[in-house]
Amino acid sequence: MRRITPAAWAGLAFIVSQASWASTITQTVGAYSDNQGLTRHRVGYDVILDGGGGVANLTGSSYELAVTHDAYQRSDLTTDEYDREIYGSGYKTNDAVTASASQTWDRLTETRVLAAYATDQKVSSRTFSVGASQWQRSETVRLSVDVSRTLLEQPLYQILDYDSKEVGNPPIASSTGATVQLRHLATPTTIVDYSASHIVTANRPDTNTGTLAVRQFVPQLSAAFHATLTRAVNRGFITTETNYGQVDAWIVETAYLQNLWKGARSRLAYRYYKEDETTRAYGDETVFGSDTMSVGMAQDIPRRATGSLGIPLTIEAAAARYLTNVAVAANSFEASVTAKF
């Protein structure tokens, strides 16, 4: 994929700044490293054009274009047979672009569409999704439905399983998913989200996922507690067209978000992941687990404080530490600047 030059971004920023719609441009940089010898650097841009109307104009639309470039470097290629076989090098890049649009019809009904493409020159994926949501009961309950389809193209890479049969993903794999979500504003300080999804994958059993999430605002602290519980089940008949067995997972995430001084807020989060796998060959049971700690902070900078720039900015930063029960340890850091026009 061709790179977009800084001059092109500057031109795009100028056009966006001249448009009558509200718009934001975000630049993100990030770095990741783990004890498996993998480092990763990311640069991303996100442009949002928001033509949402005010109270007098109950319809509006929003368009978003996000571009991400990731560079991966593996210090020791002998530790990863897949990378050695497919990429022949410890270095690879991944480019992704996502375009989405949403239309609000009467402030209560929203329709949306999304298209995404990502490639690392060997593996590529295309995703297309459509969705709609509607507020009910005086804007207290929102029902949302989303449908998505993903097409994945990859080189054929097969390995010998424990029963000496060759297993591996097909060169072209597809999946189709549907998600129903219900958001309930339960009290003036509580939001409850229910979500259920069903994904049909060509070379795997269907995946069923259920999520329950609660957000509780505490006015005395000007802070919020968030808790999310997710159960995902991907079990059924396993063929040789996949390289892992039946799996199911529990995901628990808790977070504490605090409004700090004017225009500043922070987030401290913990995520627990547990995955049970039953292997295809002999039905062996394995358990994988991980813990993730993350901290994030954002600061709004008003227009008057940005001097000659004359536009309001938001600066965000987040760091995370990831540990697994198979001795993987990883760290990440990312920072972004958002300009609002």
Add this chain to the structure above:
Amino acid sequence: MGGSRAVAGGQKQGEERMRIAILLLTVLTLAGCETLKPYEKEYLLSPVMDDDGITKLSANLMSSASGNFEKLAAGAPGGVGGSSCPTCGG
């Protein structure tokens, strides 16, 4: 083989329980559902309760990296965002 069947059977029961639990929670929530007036949503519109605000404070790079190790990291396709008070204006 018998072990696989037992696992599949237990799994079906688990899925059924999960569906029932989600349905029950939804029905109970909606049964006790009281509508909120726009002026009662001040706290729900705080940046620490807002979808976009939460996303910007999250470690998104690590979220994508964990998919290298976790087979069900994403759990489900992407959901939806948006304000808690669509007619509050602004």
